[in-house]
Amino acid sequence: MPGHEQQVTEVIDITGWHPDDRFPVYPEGSRAKSLWISPHPPSMPFLIGGHRYLFKHAAQNYPTQFWCEVIAYRIGCLMGIPVPPAYAAWRAGDQKSAALIEWFYRQDEGVCYESGTVHMQRLIPDFDVKKGRQHNIETVLAILAEMDARLIQDMVRILVFDALIGNTDRHQENWGILWRGTPVRPELAPAFDNGTSLGYEMTDDGIAQFMANPVEQTERYIDRGRHHMRWNPTGAKYGHFELVAYLLAKYPEFRQNIADCLSFDRNVLYAWMHLLPRFPVPAAPTPVRIQWIERLLQLRMKRLHSVLDM
Numbered sequence: 001m002p003g004h005e006q007q008v009t010e011v012i013d014i015t016g017w018h019p020d021d022r023f024p025v026y027p028e029g030s031r032a033k034s035l036w037i038s039p040h041p042p043s044m045p046f047l048i049g050g051h052r053y054l055f056k057h058a059a060q061n062y063p064t065q066f067w068c069e070v071i072a073y074r075i076g077c078l079m080g081i082p083v084p085p086a087y088a089a090w091r092a093g094d095q096k097s098a099a100l101i102e103w104f105y106r107q108d109e110g111v112c113y114e115s116g117t118v119h120m121q122r123l124i125p126d127f128d129v130k131k132g133r134q135h136n137i138e139t140v141l142a143i144l145a146e147m148d149a150r151l152i153q154d155m156v157r158i159l160v161f162d163a164l165i166g167n168t169d170r171h172q173e174n175w176g177i178l179w180r181g182t183p184v185r186p187e188l189a190p191a192f193d194n195g196t197s198l199g200y201e202m203t204d205d206g207i208a209q210f211m212a213n214p215v216e217q218t219e220r221y222i223d224r225g226r227h228h229m230r231w232n233p234t235g236a237k238y239g240h241f242e243l244v245a246y247l248l249a250k251y252p253e254f255r256q257n258i259a260d261c262l263s264f265d266r267n268v269l270y271a272w273m274h275l276l277p278r279f280p281v282p283a284a285p286t287p288v289r290i291q292w293i294e295r296l297l298q299l300r301m302k303r304l305h306s307v308l309d310m
Contacts, residue, residue, distance in 0.1 A: 116174070
């Protein structure tokens, strides 16, 4: 799943793109975002002409957050995890930069999409839709087993991906089921909405303090992280690596597949990441931020290998 490795000369300017008439301002989630239709033919060969794209800004307090979507997409490609393509983009007229994220299905494909919320409510009638307090791995696995047990391995791979990037926001609206084909069959949607990861909330000043003692302080930072998934509807939230350990104990037959996902050449990723400060858009990441993200990934990968070796 090679995907496209965006280069410094390939930053996308959406000036002149047309807004999606149905959803000119996309209402879901906490960050400002809007939907746009790419020109046909597209401005870059790796874009799809006439397709819907989400122009997703960073949170106001974290101006470089959108880069986490871009980096997460590249990691997903290297791991072989389906992640919607995400590229650095901007709108030259107002100097707004954001992640440009490819919509993961087309309306004309006859695809039906159901969010995780639909199925959580089906099994938990009083499910807390707003906060997702009962969002839990036991119910998620039961939902997938009921539909098609093969979906479980796809979810496990996504949760390992979350553990590597430190995603804390894989809530019930950030996974879902696509129904397509003849006869129609369920498949897990790609791992979308990955911006709450990779230390997005750290300021540049905070990162500079971390880099004074990068291993010890970053280890403590990693220890504080929690996945959105709970053990069960009333249980506590999992730590990322606890969740992976639980899944591997429950499904030991997935161990080799997960090991294969983690066996990509990290030097290829890091070499590309070190180009990102040179991208000609507002709010490009600093070299120090990229160094810290690299450190985060190294330490998180080490933890995941420790879980695999248990």
